[in-house]
Amino acid sequence: MTTAPADSQAAPAATKPEAVIRLEGVDKTFGEGDLAVHALKDTTLDIERGQFLVVLGPSGSGKTTLMNLIGGIEPVTAGTITVEGDVVSGLDEAALTEYRRRKVGFVFQFYNLIPTLTAQENVALVGELVGAGEEEAAESLEAVGLADRAGRFPSLLSGGEQQRVAIARALVKRPTVLLLDEPTGSLDLETGRQVLGVLRSAARTFSSTVLLVTHNSAIARMADRVIHLHSGRVVEDQLQPRPADASELQW
Numbered sequence: 264m265t266t267a268p269a270d271s272q273a274a275p276a277a278t279k280p281e282a283v284i285r286l287e288g289v290d291k292t293f294g295e296g297d298l299a300v301h302a303l304k305d306t307t308l309d310i311e312r313g314q315f316l317v318v319l320g321p322s323g324s325g326k327t328t329l330m331n332l333i334g335g336i337e338p339v340t341a342g343t344i345t346v347e348g349d350v351v352s353g354l355d356e357a358a359l360t361e362y363r364r365r366k367v368g369f370v371f372q373f374y375n376l377i378p379t380l381t382a383q384e385n386v387a388l389v390g391e392l393v394g395a396g397e398e399e400a401a402e403s404l405e406a407v408g409l410a411d412r413a414g415r416f417p418s419l420l421s422g423g424e425q426q427r428v429a430i431a432r433a434l435v436k437r438p439t440v441l442l443l444d445e446p447t448g449s450l451d452l453e454t455g456r457q458v459l460g461v462l463r464s465a466a467r468t469f470s471s472t473v474l475l476v477t478h479n480s481a482i483a484r485m486a487d488r489v490i491h492l493h494s495g496r497v498v499e500d501q502l503q504p505r506p507a508d509a510s511e512l513q514w
Contacts, residue, residue, distance in 0.1 A: 289342035368433030460509035
């Protein structure tokens with residue numbers, strides 16, 4: 264019988280990064296019978312806390328469906344989704360509303376700002392839903408570089424500035440997960456790069472996990488992780504140890 268030397272030590276076990284979002288065997292089907300559309304098929308994913316994840320794929324690949332399921336906008340057909348250890352798939356509508364209010368920030372291609380409210384007021388309005396005050400609203404605008412535009416109405420802001428207000432509005436809740444659907448789709452290259460740079464910096468400031476869905480494969484260069492979807496299935500899952508800076512992107 265061989266024994267290890269007294270001064271030898273076992274190598275410490277590797278610590279697996281925390282999965283803040285977990286999908287296990289998730290399916291989503293729209294319609295029934297011959298008209299059924301299988302938008303997402305048997306999807307299993309672990310998404311780490313603080314990860315910047317870009318989801319790519321052609322139209323109809325399941326990108327938006329994936330985002331909507333995580334965001335509690337659509338119910339799953341099968342499988343389980345957990346966020347911070349809590350099962351969110353299968354919640355009733357009241358519980359889903361509370362989940363979206365407390366833990367999820369949404370940013371879309373179109374800004375949907377209220378035109379009669381200033382930038383500060385647009386952000387503060389959402390903050391009020393979760394008990395965030397003027398201080399949190401001001402911090403969110405500062406995080407996206409718009410502290411000096413807080414008193415301006417949307418009509419007096421550029422497209423890129425309006426999108427940054429939309430990002431601040433999503434972040435004022437300090438969400439666990441920030442979901443973005445083509446956030447630079449209506450912006451030119453330079454403005455899009457500015458918005459993406461601000462987004463990455465602000466998400467780090469508030470420790471939000473980011474899931475960005477897009478057709479624009481160039482954006483994937485700045486991600487920690489890139490997932491490719493095709494016909495409702497994950498066909499590639501790639502980690503990027505050295506993400507590019509937003510200023511380096513070209514499209």
